[in-house]
Amino acid sequence: MIDSALIGAALWPALVNGLTMGAIYALIALGLTLIYGVLHIINFAHGSLLMVALYAVLVLFERLGIDPYAALVVVVPGMFGIGYVLQRFVINPARHGRDENTLLVTLGLSIVIENLASHFFKTDTRQIETAYTFMMVDLAGAVISMPRLLAFAGALASCLALAVLMRSTDLGRAIRAVAREAQGARVVGIDVDHVFAMSFAIGLACLGAAACFLLPTYYVSPQVGHGFVLIAFTVVVLGGMGSFTGSLVGGLLVGVIESLGGLLLGESLGQIGVFVIFIVILLFRPAGLFGQRT
Amino acid sequence: MNVDSTPGEILLAVDELHGGYGAVEVLRGISLQVRQGEIIALLGSNGAGKSTFINTVCGLLAPGHGRVEWLGRDITRLGSAGIVAQGLIQVPEGRRVFPNLSVLENLILGSYRRGRAARQANLERVLTIFPRLRERSGQSAGTLSGGEQQMLAIGRALMGEPVLLILDEPSLGLAPLIVEEMFGLIAQLNREGLTILLVEQNVAQSLELANRAHVIENGSVVFGGSRAELLATDRLRRAYLGS
C-alpha cells in the first residue's frame, strides 16, 4: 500500500525526467537516422563523435570560459564541418561503392577517436559546474534541474528545426530525393556526393547540439558514447529505420521507459525495460513503430 | 508541322563519342547534331545503346573518347549538374520520379539547378499543362499511375527551363491512349519553341513527329537523315516498321 502510494507520487517526476532525457536521445537518433536513411550506412562512429563534441564543450568551458549554451554557435558548425570533410574525403573514397567497407571505416574511425581521447583526456569522468547547475524548477510537483529543462527544450527545438529543414528547403528535399532515387536526383542536376556529405554533416551537427545541451547535466569520458550509441540504435530500430517521426517518438519513449524502469526496478536495472519493450514492439511491428514495410 | 526552312543554330554537337560501363564499351563512336527548333528521333532496338548514349551526353556516365559540344562549348566532362545548368535536360527512361516526395516537391526539385527564379510561374505553367498533376499535387509520387508518373517526369524536366529536352522512351509501358496524348504534348511543346530529342522504340509514331531521325545499332549510328530517306531505305523500313 505504502509502496504503491510512493510510486504513484514518484511517477510524474520520473515521467518528466524520462522525457527530458528522451529528447536528447531523439536528437542523437535523428542524426543517426538521417545518415542511415540517405547513405544507407550505419555510422558506428556516432557515439565517439558525440564524445568528441562533449569534450569540445568541456574544453571551451574550462579553457575559455565559454558557456555550454553559447558554445552551440561554435560546436554545431564545427561538428558540421567535421562531418562534411569526413564523409566527402574519408568515408566516401574508402567506400569503393560497397556498403560493407563504410561499416568498417566508421568502426575504425570510432576506435581511433576513442584511443586519441583516452590519450589526451585520460580515462577520467569529467563534469562541469555552471552557475545554474543546481538551479531547480518545480513543474507541478516534479522538481527538475534548470539545465535539464533547457536540454529538453533545446533538443526539441533542434528536432523541429531539422524537420523544417527537411520539409521546406531545397536542400531538405534534395536529401530526401537522394535517399530514395539517387539517379533521378542526378537527372535534375543535384550533386549527389555533395548531398551525401551534407547529410553526414547535418547528422553530426545534431550531435554537436546534443552535446551542448547534455554536458551541463551529464559527464564526459572517452567511453561516454557507448551507452548513447546503443540507445540511439535502439531508438532508430524501434521508431523504424529511416523514419524521422519514428526517431522522435522512439527517443521520447525510450527516455520515459528507462526512467520508469529505474523507478520500478532500481537504477541499475532500468534499461532492461527499454530492451523488453523493444523486443515486444518488434514482435508485433517488425518494421518499427513508423517504419514502412518494403 | 511548321518547320522553318532555314535550320536553326546547332545546339548539341556530338563527335565520335565512346563510352560504356567500366571495361565494357557500348558506344562505338557516335556522332550527331541537334539544331534549335527541331524534333530529332533516336531509334534503335532494345539494347542498341540509346540510353547509354543519352546518359553519357548528360554527364551521368563517364565518357570515353570523343567530344560533346553545347552551343560550341566543350561539355564532355562537365558533369550532370553543370550540364543541367546549361538547359540540356532529360526525362530519363523509367521516369525516375522521387516516390517518397509529393508531386509538388518533385516539380520543385526540377528547378533545383536551373529556373529557380521563375519557379512559381513555371509551376503554374506545368500544372496548367497537366491538370491531373494539379489534382494530385499533395500526393506522393509513388502512388501515381505509370502515365501520371511520366507526366510528372516531363513536368519536372520542364521546371528546369530546358533548351533541349531529351525524352528517353516516354511511351514505354503506357496505354495506347496515353501514348497518343504524350506524343500530342511533345508536338505542342515543340511548336512553342522547345527543341526535342526523342528516343523511342515506337518508330511509327515518332517518325510522324520528327524532322530527322538517327538509327543506332550496336553502339553505332547506322543511319541519319530525314523521315522520307529512312522510309526509302528498304532494310531499315523492314527492320523498324515491319513493312
Ligand SMILES: Nc1ncnc2c1ncn2[C@@H]1O[C@H](COP(=O)(O)OP(=O)(O)O)[C@@H](O)[C@H]1O
Ligand atoms: N548498368 C549497366 N551495366 C552494364 N551494362 C549495361 C548497363 N546498362 C546497360 N548495359 C548494356 O549496354 C547495352 C546498351 O544498353 P542501353 O543503352 O540501355 O540500350 P537501349 O537504351 O538502346 O535499349 C546493352 O547491351 C546493355 O546490356
Ligand SMILES: [Mg+2]
Ligand atoms: Mg534505353
